[in-house]
Amino acid sequence: MKFTDQLWEEALPVYTEIENHPFNQELKDGTLPVEKFQFYIYQDSLYLADFAKALATAGTRAGNSSELLEFLQFAQNAILVERALHIGYFKEYDIDLKSGKAPGCFAYTNYLLAASTFESYEVAVAALLPCFWIYKKVGDYIYENQAKPNSYQNWIDAYAGEDFAKSVENALKICNQLAQNASESTKLKMREAYLTASRLEYVFWDSAYRLEEWPV
Numbered sequence: 738m739k740f741t742d743q744l745w746e747e748a749l750p751v752y753t754e755i756e757n758h759p760f761n762q763e764l765k766d767g768t769l770p771v772e773k774f775q776f777y778i779y780q781d782s783l784y785l786a787d788f789a790k791a792l793a794t795a796g797t798r799a800g801n802s803s804e805l806l807e808f809l810q811f812a813q814n815a816i817l818v819e820r821a822l823h824i825g826y827f828k829e830y831d832i833d834l835k836s837g838k839a840p841g842c843f844a845y846t847n848y849l850l851a852a853s854t855f856e857s858y859e860v861a862v863a864a865l866l867p868c869f870w871i872y873k874k875v876g877d878y879i880y881e882n883q884a885k886p887n888s889y890q891n892w893i894d895a896y897a898g899e900d901f902a903k904s905v906e907n908a909l910k911i912c913n914q915l916a917q918n919a920s921e922s923t924k925l926k927m928r929e930a931y932l933t934a935s936r937l938e939y940v941f942w943d944s945a946y947r948l949e950e951w952p953v
């Protein structure tokens with residue numbers, strides 16, 4: 738069994754909650770209130786900016802130049818996706834939110850930045866993997882079950898598309914190679930990091946659905 742199959746199995750209860758979350762169910766049905774989608778897009782632009790830094794940082798810690806290049810390309814793509822949100826959705830919806838990160842986004846981005854900086858390269862890669870894999874799975878699930886027409890089609894197509902699928906495959910391959918050469922204690926930490934980041938993916942969607950604010 739591949740290491741990533743084990744990760745998937747362990748975090749499956751979290752993934753199931755993500756798929757069934759009203760944010761994704763309503764996105765699929767095209768009934769998600771636009772206010773919640775706008776909040777999500779704004780939070781995601783803040784997320785992607787830090788995610789790009791976490792990817793680049795993890796890349797600098799890779800053991801070879803092909804993995805460095807791969808992570809730098811992921812980082813570049815994250816910046817391009819963030820810019821596309823501004824050119825597309827920010828204009829379309831006239832989004833002018835300035836509230837900054839909600840607690841959910843804050844928790845997730847800071848976790849990824851800390852893991853990519855202070856954990857081992859292997860653990861950093863495991864922490865970054867749910868961002869790829871869960872979005873791919875959610876994108877495919879929504880694409881296959883969506884109401885048509887759907888006002889959120891662009892978003893759906895981005896994560897169900899072939900370019901994104903290729904990136905996800907590459908990230909999975911790197912993670913499996915690292916696990917093959919890792920000690921048992923490193924693999925345990927990788928599993929914990931994967932699970933934590935999966936939970937934070939849930940927290941991020943839930944935060945958007947609740948239009949989460951700081952309590953104070």
Ligand SMILES: Cc1ncc(CO)c(N)n1
Nearest residue numbers: 781784868869872938941
């Ligand atoms: C919160 C979040 N996780 C993952 C992705 C895709 O990498 C994204 N755009 N936003």
Ligand SMILES: Cc1ncsc1CCO
Nearest residue numbers: 811814815818868869904
């Ligand atoms: C995982 C991910 N999410 C948005 S961009 C990106 C890197 C894809 O190359």
